[in-house]
Amino acid sequence: MKDIFAKYAPLVAEARLLLSNNRQNPFNVVIEEAISPTRAFIKGKETLLFGTNNYLGLSHSDAAKKAAIEVIKKHGVGTTGSRIANGTLSIHQELETTFAEAFGKKHAIVFSGGYLANLGVISGIADKNDIILLDADSHASIYDGARLSGAQVLRFRHNKPEDLERRLKLLKDHQGSVLIVVEGIYSMTGNMAPLKEFVRIKKEYGAALLVDEAHSFGVYGDNGLGIAELQGVLDDVDFVVGTFSKAIGTMGGFCISDREELELVRVTSRPYMFTVSPSPEIIGATLANLKEIQSHPEWRENIQRNAKQLNIGLREMGFSPNKDIAAIIGVPVGETPRAMLFWEKLLKKGVYVNLSLPPATPDNNGLLRMSVTSSHTSEEISQALKSIKEVKEEMEAFDI
Numbered sequence: 001m002k003d004i005f006a007k008y009a010p011l012v013a014e015a016r017l018l019l020s021n022n023r024q025n026p027f028n029v030v031i032e033e034a035i036s037p038t039r040a041f042i043k044g045k046e047t048l049l050f051g052t053n054n055y056l057g058l059s060h061s062d063a064a065k066k067a068a069i070e071v072i073k074k075h076g077v078g079t080t081g082s083r084i085a086n087g088t089l090s091i092h093q094e095l096e097t098t099f100a101e102a103f104g105k106k107h108a109i110v111f112s113g114g115y116l117a118n119l120g121v122i123s124g125i126a127d128k129n130d131i132i133l134l135d136a137d138s139h140a141s142i143y144d145g146a147r148l149s150g151a152q153v154l155r156f157r158h159n160k161p162e163d164l165e166r167r168l169k170l171l172k173d174h175q176g177s178v179l180i181v182v183e184g185i186y187s188m189t190g191n192m193a194p195l196k197e198f199v200r201i202k203k204e205y206g207a208a209l210l211v212d213e214a215h216s217f218g219v220y221g222d223n224g225l226g227i228a229e230l231q232g233v234l235d236d237v238d239f240v241v242g243t244f245s246k247a248i249g250t251m252g253g254f255c256i257s258d259r260e261e262l263e264l265v266r267v268t269s270r271p272y273m274f275t276v277s278p279s280p281e282i283i284g285a286t287l288a289n290l291k292e293i294q295s296h297p298e299w300r301e302n303i304q305r306n307a308k309q310l311n312i313g314l315r316e317m318g319f320s321p322n323k324d325i326a327a328i329i330g331v332p333v334g335e336t337p338r339a340m341l342f343w344e345k346l347l348k349k350g351v352y353v354n355l356s357l358p359p360a361t362p363d364n365n366g367l368l369r370m371s372v373t374s375s376h377t378s379e380e381i382s383q384a385l386k387s388i389k390e391v392k393e394e395m396e397a398f399d400i
Helices: 006-018 062-075 090-103 114-125 140-149 161-170 195-205 260-268 280-295 298-316 336-348 378-397
Strands: 031-034 039-042 045-049 107-111 131-135 152-156 178-183 208-212 239-243 253-257 328-334 354-356 366-371
Touching: 006 336, 045 378, 062 280, 090 107, 090 253, 090 280, 107 114, 107 260, 114 140, 114 178, 114 208, 114 239, 114 253, 114 260, 131 140, 131 161, 140 152, 140 178, 152 161, 161 195, 178 195, 195 208, 253 260, 298 328, 298 378, 328 336, 336 354, 336 366, 336 378
Parallel strands: 131 152, 131 178, 178 208, 208 239
Antiparallel strands: 031 039, 039 045, 107 253, 239 253, 328 366, 354 366
């Protein structure tokens, strides 16, 4: 028999080559101290953070810290059980009620993570008799949830309603149910989904629509409810899934719906039933930050202004970021070796961004995934742009 890791030999060889000459591993960056939502110490150096999902800066919220401490005093630091055993505290139910009310919906379920929310909801509501239609650029949690469900999984071209409709026409005689799954904002590129068109199509063909608002909740819409609210179709979306680890600044996930049957997920979803529930302090902090989001609409204005400044600055340098002005900005920087060098040089100049590599990126090229927060100052964005320009010019000078 072969060694269990033998199949990974090519991957190990490639990684060793890419990381030779003491190159920094872009997927093993250690933050030694998070000073603020926009700055941290990395390798002993104060570094600007343009690679987080901390869109509203709430990971450092004083209200959340205070709430977490108070909840620990009352409930301790863990539940030690799943939601169907001893893991449901009164504050879990309070958070679910608060989320449902915020969205104007009747039902909400809280999960231990955003990944688990997609995994649990999709696998909990679809089965082998159903078909799931996914946007081709969907997050891994969506793909994994679809596979776990046992349903037939079909993809349609990214953000192309016409391709979705073409596929639905071919399924007109299908006897089971059809679930369409899209994201409000896509995590790699920041592209925005045309939800109005998807809603029109799902109504016409009698399908259900699930929208993952992980990167748009708290950032878009008059009340920060996401792209469905922004485009005026929130009442027509069957299931809204999201996470606490982005705009809210904590950890966990949720699903919101007007469908009473959503409650069935509590007994059909293995990721819900067989995972320990979110710890009390996380729930307390999440409740506090949710109230903060509802009280500060100006934060959403700040993040749009900051996103515009970064997007325009990158375009002026000759980069081609996504066309939508979003908190996530994907910057194509060439093939893997060049992308890794660009990222490392930028880090050495004191600017941290995410590096995304194939096969997780479009067009088989490396991508600098940048993100802004409402906490970034104009000066911090200008400094990041200056550093990016310097790296670009250095690499062009050496024809890299």
